[in-house]
Amino acid sequence: MRLLDGLEVISRERRLKFARAILYLAQGVFDDCYTETEVVHWARYNVFLLYEMGTFGALVELLNMEIDNSQACSSSLRKPAISLADSTELRVLLNIMYLMVEIIRREGEDDKPEWSSARDGFRTELSSLVYNGEPFAVLLFSFVNKYCNGHTPHCPIKKVLLLLWKTILFCFGGFETVQELKMEKRAKLGLPPLLENSIQVTRTLRATSPPASAMDILEQQQKRGRRGRRDSLDIYCERDEAREEEDEADDGDSGIEGEVDPLEREALIQDLHSPGLAPERWLFPRCLPWATKVREKDIEEFLEVSRCKFIGFTLGNDTETLVGLPRPIHNSVKTLKQHKYVSIAEVQAKMEEELQKSPVSLGAEEVEQTSVEILYQAMLYNLPQYMIALLKIQLAAAPTSKAKTDSINILADLLPEEMPNTVLQSMKLGIDVNRHKEIVVKAISALMLLLLKHLKLNHVYQFEYVSQHLVFANCIPLILKFFNQSIMSYVTTKNSIFVLDYPHCVIHELPELTTEVLEAGDHTQFCWRNLFSCINLLRILNKLTKWKHSRIMMLVVFKSAPILKRVLRAKQAMLQLYALKLLKFQTKYLGRQWRKSNMKIMSAIYHKVRHRLNDDWAYGNDIDARPWDFQAEECSLRVNIEMFNSRRYGLHHTDLEFAPVDNCLQSVLGHQVSLPEDFRYSYELWLEREVFAHPIHWEDLLQPLT
Template sequence: MDTPLLTVEEQRAYVMRLLDALEVTDRDKRLKVARAILYLAQGVFDECDTEVDVLHWSRHNVFLLYDMGIFTALLELLSMEIDNSQACSSAVRKPAISLADSTELRVLLSIMYLMVETIRVQTEDHRPEWIAAREAFKNELGGSFSLLELDEEPFALLLFTMVTKFCSMNAPHFPMKKVLLLLWKTILFTLGGFEELQQMKVQSRDHLNLPPLPEDSIKVVRAMRAASPPASAMELIEQQQQQKRGRRSRRPLVKQDSLDTYNERDPFKNDDARDEEEDPEDTDSGIEGEVDPLDRDVIIQPPPPPPLLRPPTERVNFPKGLPWAPKVREKDIEHFLETTPTSKAKTDSINILADVLPEEMPITVLQSMKLGIDVNRHKEIIVKAISALLLLLLKHFKLNHIYQFEIVSQHLVFANCIPLILKFFNQNIMSYISAKNSICVLDFPHCVVHEMPELTAESLEAGDSNQFCWRNLFSCINLLRILNKLTKWKHSRTMMLVVFKSAPILKRALKVKQAMMQLYVLKLLKIQTKYLGRQWRKSNMKTMSAIYQKVRHRLNDDWAYGNDIDARPWDFQAEECALRESIEKFNSRRYDKNKNGDFTPVDNCLQSVLGQRVELPEDFHYSYEMWLEREVFSQPIQWEGLLQNP
């Protein structure tokens, strides 16, 4: 480029001017300055010729902005926007939420996301420094963290506040996709990802003098990708039977699409001839005599009327409504329709699309197609962020303290997380995995460096060149891992899988040819086989064989021959009650501030400490000046120490 580059001092001076301009009272001017900062964080793409240049200047500017204190200023602006009651009230009154209602929030969150993600990716090359920084962060929270202690961190507190406020429907204009992504990346950076969790687990076992882990399940699955597994016992029996009948012993080779070079034959394709055509479990996915628990929106049909005793030609007219007058006033009915929660339309969930819907709806077919793809992509990103965030928190809590993990797990179970995940998988999972809801030419930084080609309906229908959507595959694996963590060694929750008829749903998920996803599906099938009965195992021998081959087993496992079909969900409720009692004892011992003990949390918030009332003796005001001279004025103050240790 012919544009002259500024020196580092000139760049810092320019950023300082932007930082000063963020403190103006004019809202429009603040937004203009915030957009200028966003342009810097995005790599000043208008001055670049290639995508590599954009990424280079984005990294350079992000570290410069962070060094100049822009991130702290953005936190203050974000706090102001969260508490902006005028914007919240206007958004609540509006019939439809659009991009215009969240402009300021989207700009601030975009800058923060770019800064957090760029710094996180760059520090991956310096893992020792990253681990040391994370340990220092945990030490500031008292050596361990919980949901309460995590909220004391200012940034996480703001983001959790946004999520809570949105869920209460007081601020439907919040751009939740950006909030969830930023929350996920923040926890990923401050607490560590899956690889760091594995290292922390090894270090914790070594510190507690426990034997090292024999193997890592994920590494074992990855090692299996390079080699094809041997034929199952059921396949060998079928081959022998085919030889006796004079049929060909070898099956014809069928070209299959592999998600990650895991070239194995599908052991579930012909699991039972009935499964491909008509699976009796698929047709009846609910409890006998009850509505399908996975689909609460189904309208209950009344039972068939008894046979008519009079001739069919004679029509009987029944009065509409009840035969008696309702004991309710008209005023109460109007109040009910205006305020309790059942009057809310189901389309209220569209509010999560506040940062994707335009102010003016599309009027052409091409615009409608583009918006539809963008909306679907938006939903997929939200599922990805939520699933990754929940899994990451569960793993960190379990490594930090088992009761912290258990209380979050119980909250998820009581919030119907298990049937919700099963309902998610009760869709055409192959179509979800292979969805193409992205437009490559609109991706950043390609869209700002290259000339924009003309978009047509044909190019939008074609989508990207990727055969599978890795974003959706990542979400599915995360949800399966969450379901495994919630149900592992919990008989009552395993019975929930049986009650909600999860076996046919999980079997359909096995059609996805990806080793890690199949592993977690088979784990969920394994823990409930003894509750499904002998007939189910007999009809699904190939699934049983796959479980035997790919899932780790223990010496006293009775999954393959145990039979406990008479078990009922309420038989195991004592487990949940005992676990809840242990959790409450743990919380009372460790987090109850009324008790003075070694486990009392330390209040390290400056505003909270200074805001507490301190009881002083009655004669203190007589000797106040003497105390001030002795304790304050005559004591030397080490200003350098205060600046280094704020």
């Protein structure tokens, strides 16, 4: 309580001293501990104690005051180069808040019973409208927007993005929570349960991937006398790289034929030591991993083509009448209906269409005030600026971006006041800079993917609104620019110094930092941080382009096929799965010669990606792929989004068509109407021209409205 009182003193130096004392408590009082486990234990205990004392609310007030500190902003703007010293107060506050969110979010085995209720209360506090009438996440979004606009150049943007990501993750839940909410919502809407759990299927894809290259697996199978199909996604790393495009000629394969890839070695060792694992684990499955799906629109299109062929006319959206069609067509329709999948998005879009048609008869829509709905309402008016700000920072942190004078300086909270003057200091600063950028990319990619998934589950047009603004802000070429590098080098980089990681650095005696220690890095063969970022960016690209022909054509125009082929060299099942999905979207537009030259990729798409029964992705016979239809498709989607936001939130304008009308004659005639001063001199002329000169058809009032 004395430390909290110290946060309210006038002197900035004293406030900083008390804030650092609270940070020391949140970090686990490491100077009084002897083991790393003890530090973690006291960090959890102290963080829950700080939350019970109301520390987080006091920190939010201080954060608002520091971020709007005109003196600090003006001094930062006047400086030629902003350094680490300009963001000391902000970094201390953000560190405490990040530790509180991250520690309270995670459940531990030694948690006390009252901590569970504290966790639920903290989640509600972050999600509700408590901080200046808006959720805490919107407050952080506004900080990011101010930073990109140049108003707060001293803001430690990496820590803000990390806190924003963890706040969204804490309030909404992770990917497994999305899966659970999806199952509950399908049951609520009366839809059949999901055919499979996508997370479990993706893990199965990884588990069934052999540890070595496809050539070694075939040799082993031949020695054992087994017959099997070449099942591995590693088929792209064989000796036929000479047939790739010219722009890939200088980027050779990163692995050695026949060796175990470093991305699979550690996972293989963990799997082999896991209990209860049968030897049949390495046997290839005899069926496709995904269940096939068919949309209602696919059945309608199939029947439309069949009726035009055999009958000569169509019946619109009727999928039940099969009169006049031959028996094989009946069997085909039966098979299609057995695999029909109705998504939550389709139901939501249909309900929105009915509400737009009959707003009076259906009445007001009951909107459940979930944490996702509250956040969308709060950030709706400034959402385009927030998305642009995230993409600006993502562009500045991309490893392929070149430094420009007008670009955002994301290293303001990293560079020291005095630049290094030795080789050792330069190496350490270089590692810190690369690690800093990697963490920024990780936070933004995870944040955008979580937002897209939760918004799509809450309402499809909320998801489409965010997606369109991401596309308009050039998110698709930005992600392709990110992948236009050596992915194997990126996911195996070692931009970390193990001996400086917390809490290892405060418990153990630090060795002397030399160039050998910095070059050695840690003992891992790959960087999960960068692999996680790559998978997230591919999933975002899938979310933006799925079922959108205009955006798929953007992938073709920006020549994403050779870029995605290079991604396939990283032998990780989930990464390759989403890269293959993106290639599947655009194969029909790439031409016959490309498909002929990349038959191994076509086979891998067939083996690993979900299929639609009547999808001709491998043949390119898409009759709807006409360029002049793409603009109309995007414009129609935008109209639907604007109508949704206008109806539910009144974003663009108030709808006067359904406003209440005053039908009382005395009330209408009793209104005071302001008239110009010269009206009394010309009102007789006005009556003659506007009233008496126009005939009144009284019989029209007796006719029914049409």
